[in-house]
Amino acid sequence: MKTREERTRWFLRDRFGMFIHWGLYSIPARGEWVRGNERMTREQYMKYFEEFDASRYDPKAWARAAKQAGQKYAVLTAKHHDGFCLFDSKLTGFKATNTPAARDLVREYADAFRAEGIAVGLYYSLLDWHHDDYPGYGDKAHPDRDNPAAKDKPIRFDRYLDYMHGQVKELLTDYGKIDIMWFDFSYDEMTGEKWRATELVRMVRSLQPHIVIDNRLGGNIRGAEPEEYAGDFFSPEQIIPPGGIVDANGKQVPWEACITLNDNWGYHAEDRNYKSPKQVIRSLVECVSKNGNMLLNVGPDAKGEINRESLSVLREVGEWLRLNGESVYGAGMSALPKPEWGRYTQKGNKLYAHVFDRGIGPIYFAQLKGKIRKARLLRDGSELKVETPWMAEEYSDTAGGAFIWLKGAALPDEIDTVIELELA
Numbered sequence: 198m199k200t201r202e203e204r205t206r207w208f209l210r211d212r213f214g215m216f217i218h219w220g221l222y223s224i225p226a227r228g229e230w231v232r233g234n235e236r237m238t239r240e241q242y243m244k245y246f247e248e249f250d251a252s253r254y255d256p257k258a259w260a261r262a263a264k265q266a267g268q269k270y271a272v273l274t275a276k277h278h279d280g281f282c283l284f285d286s287k288l289t290g291f292k293a294t295n296t297p298a299a300r301d302l303v304r305e306y307a308d309a310f311r312a313e314g315i316a317v318g319l320y321y322s323l324l325d326w327h328h329d330d331y332p333g334y335g336d337k338a339h340p341d342r343d344n345p346a347a348k349d350k351p352i353r354f355d356r357y358l359d360y361m362h363g364q365v366k367e368l369l370t371d372y373g374k375i376d377i378m379w380f381d382f383s384y385d386e387m388t389g390e391k392w393r394a395t396e397l398v399r400m401v402r403s404l405q406p407h408i409v410i411d412n413r414l415g416g417n418i419r420g421a422e423p424e425e426y427a428g429d430f431f432s433p434e435q436i437i438p439p440g441g442i443v444d445a446n447g448k449q450v451p452w453e454a455c456i457t458l459n460d461n462w463g464y465h466a467e468d469r470n471y472k473s474p475k476q477v478i479r480s481l482v483e484c485v486s487k488n489g490n491m492l493l494n495v496g497p498d499a500k501g502e503i504n505r506e507s508l509s510v511l512r513e514v515g516e517w518l519r520l521n522g523e524s525v526y527g528a529g530m531s532a533l534p535k536p537e538w539g540r541y542t543q544k545g546n547k548l549y550a551h552v553f554d555r556g557i558g559p560i561y562f563a564q565l566k567g568k569i570r571k572a573r574l575l576r577d578g579s580e581l582k583v584e585t586p587w588m589a590e591e592y593s594d595t596a597g598g599a600f601i602w603l604k605g606a607a608l609p610d611e612i613d614t615v616i617e618l619e620l621a
């Protein structure tokens with residue numbers, strides 16, 4: 198069997214992915230938790246099932262948008278907490294092929310992204326608010342959590358687990374090579390073997406030996422000896438871990454921050470709080486500077502389109518990556534301390550200086566005196582001079598450092614000017 202290091206090699210090189218939250222909840226357009234948050238009954242929610250038509254679903258357009266944004270892999274919600282399946286499962290009728298859409302949306306997604314050369318991931322919710330054998334009453338999040346009518350319903354959780362395992366098997370058998378399996382999520386006592394996690398992970402790995410799995414089946418991926426089901430990467434949500442992720446042995450743990458573009462995962466018609474391209478680019482660079490990935494979410498609308506606001510951010514991020522991608526793909530943490538003016542990423546003897554905040558005068562590189570063989574502006578390849586400014590030697594704290602002059606008064610790229618340094 199492959200080791201975690203072998204499995205995650207491509208994943209950590211790729212650095213940037215597209216998360217896609219799409220399902221029945223895109224119709225009410227109040228976020229993907231709408232059924233749980235508003236305690237909707239099954240009947241109330243079924244009206245979305247009866248009208249879901251995906252009439253503008255064009256996964257090739259999604260794949261082109263991801264490609265243009267510089268995203269190298271994608272993860273689509275095959276089933277979210279509401280239990281609705283975008284794929285043609287034989288184990289339920291609650292699926293896209295039984296809606297007016299009448300299409301296997303997962304198959305089309307997998308084919309389209311693969312054709313663009315984008316790695317294919319699937320999100321699968323461990324929670325299920327539709328299945329009769331998933332605990333409802335008294336659960337913390339379930340729409341029926343305080344519904345007296347649900348109180349005495351007998352639950353056979355093992356039947357749910359058979360169903361869940363069966364669906365994962367379908368997804369990993371019928372859709373070709375799947376690169377990432379993204380389970381979501383464990384909480385309280387609903388964790389680890391409660392999901393029959395060892396058995397599940399063994400099945401996943403037997404069907405797709407190369408697959409990368411997140412850490413949300415539970416266990417402790419940062420422990421000295423992680424459980425078999427603890428997964429391949431740590432998955433911080435809506436946060437970039439301040440110091441990266443290290444395990445009990447002091448070893449770097451692969452991680453991926455999943456981040457929304459506005460404040461919701463599923464489409465929300467009134468949420469206009471989109472992150473700027475600058476925020477996205479600098480955050481992606483922050484992740485890479487701490488050895489992490491970023492999975493940036495889009496929530497297509499009820500018809501299946503990624504809206505203009507999202508596409509416009511993706512395009513600008515992609516344009517920056519087109520010129521500066523070498524400092525992101527295959528790059529990682531540098532041993533040098535974080536500089537005052539921005540961040541470092543590194544790949545072998547190539548050090549990438551991400552200048553966010555230039556200040557005035559030359560840019561200072563601590564510890565690098567005599568160690569810079571070449572300095573080039575990454576976006577156009579132009580030479581930058583490494584020279585010591587007049588009187589600089591008189592400041593004792595600059596003794597071990599180097600200076601680089603940027604031409605012109607303004608930064609060539611206000612979001613992140615990248616200087617490529619070849620180190621001796």
Ligand code: H79
Nearest residue numbers: 218229230277337338381382384385434455462
């Ligand atoms: O799919 C997206 C979200 O819908 C899902 N994960 C991302 C990728 C997610 N949403 N919230 N969470 C995961 C964490 C939820 C935590 C809480 Fe609760 C829900 C806190 C209180 C209610 C569940 C029930 C955990 C504690 C009690």
